[in-house]
Amino acid sequence: MESKKKGGFSSSIGFVLAAAGSAVGVGNVWRFPYLAARDGGGLFLLIYLILVLTFGFTLLTTDIALGRRTGKNAWHAFGSIHPKWAWLGKLTFLVPVLIMTYYSVIGGWILKYSTIYFTGQATDAAQDSFFTNFITSPVSPIVFMLLFLCLCAVVVYMGVEKGIEKFSKFVMPTLLLLIIGVAVYALTLRHTDASGTVRTGLEGLKLYLVPNLEGLTFSRFLSILLDAMSQLFFSLSVSMGIMITYGSYVKKDVDLSQSIHQVELFDTGVALLAGAMIIPAIYVFVGVEGMSSGPSLMFVSLPKVFTSMGPAGTVLGAAFFVMILFAALTSCVSILETLVSTCMDLFHASRKTVSLVIAVLAAVSSVIICLGYNVFFFDLTLPNGNSAQLLDLVDYISNSFLMPLISLLTCLFIGWVVGPQWIGEEMEVGGAKFKQKKLYAFMIRWPAPIIMAVLFVQSTGLLHWLFA
Ligand code: PHE
Secondary structure, three states, X not given: OOOOOOOOOOOHHHHHHHHHHHHOOHHHHHHHHXXXXXXXEHHHHXXXXXXXXXXXXXXXXXXXHHHHHHOOOHHHXXXXXXXXXXXXXXXXXXXXXXXXXHHHHHHHHHHHHHHHHHOOOHHHHOOOOHHHHHHHOOOHHHHHHHHHHHHHHHHHHHOHHHHHHHHHHHHHHHHHHHHHHHHHHHHOOEEEOOOXXXXXXXXXXXXXXXXXOOOOOHHHHHHHHHHHHHHHHHHOOOOOOHHHHHHHOOOOOOOHHHHHHHXXXXXXXXXXXXXXXXXXXXXXXXXXXXXXXXXXXXXXXXHHHHHHOOHHHHHHHHHHHHHHHHHHHHHHHHHHHHHHHHHHHHHOOOHHHHHHHHHHHHHHHHHHHHHHHOXXXXXXXXXXOOXXXXXXXXXXXXXXXXXXXXXXXXXXXXHHHHOHHHHHHHHOHHHXXXXXXXXXXXXXXXXXXXXXXXXXXXXXXXXXXXXO
């Protein structure tokens, strides 16, 4: 009943760029470089690359093949394989619902900063209090959020092929060119600070690429491993139903293994380039101690770096924020699309009607999140020790609590209830090759569920609590 035709990607490259569009997001730009700088540079990179090729590949393959084989969204896909597991589909659907409430709020912030660099206000943005003043102001964050959300809604409203595929085909290559341009420029930087010390971009690059094994203990290694793992599955947009939805739009003649590798390559490539752009830039102007996590890296530290560069910084800042705007738009489109597509199935309604209704609901919930910085302000300490406002709280529930849990349950379901060969068969449809079949079968049964369980316990703070 729910298989009402929703359209699909017209080509393999269209699918790859749309999936890469979902995967490449703010996580690649603001979290990956920060983790790499904190976790021993090249050591983190090496661990991350190994994880991409093993865990990343396993989780992405599971979602995409699950979507294509069932032709359904997460909500209906799990139940259609095994009625007793239908609840897992519904639980998975909860993740994009939660993320939708705040993703366009962040998108709005990025849009605001993009306009700043185009309207010559770059020096204002470099002031310490600028970001806080902006997000706590009553109207402006809401206006920018609504603009950002409208852009995404228009793309989703246009449909899979004419909207998402076309948009991704334009945005993703442009994003790649911009990030390569900015990264190359960052390597040519050179700056003498007040004490006369000269620092260069190439030295910064060395810091990023060379493994720093100083003081490495087993527990430190374990924590780097878990950092890399949690970054990986957030970055690939797995375990939230999004890749299941996109998988359901892929034609049977597409070679899934090849496409999955291309998506991984794109996502990892952008993350690596983001590091090669941000770490040297921060190193040259502030020193790597200036690397901070989350919003303050992008909205506080980097604007300062751009201002220190003089006039070139304004151009670079504009290129940087447009790039990340593109990354955020395609990610938000994928979240919205998952909600729209699922509701079209659930309510047997047209794309146009559902897109409008979901966009309005998303706008209302995002306004509430925006008000979390003024009207509904609170400061809560999360079980993992971080302090949180409304946005961080929702982010914590979806990313630290639900995502590892869903990943764990999906691995158990596919690995032990359905059997890895069920995915293997889909990967080999039409004579396509699935070279890593054995690796997949092993990963989905043993290492993936084990590490997901550890990650779940760790990121919820339970581990800390148990051993405190
Ligand atoms: N994968 C995106 C990133 O790395 C994040 C994202 C989360 C995208 C949820 C879509 C949905 O930033």
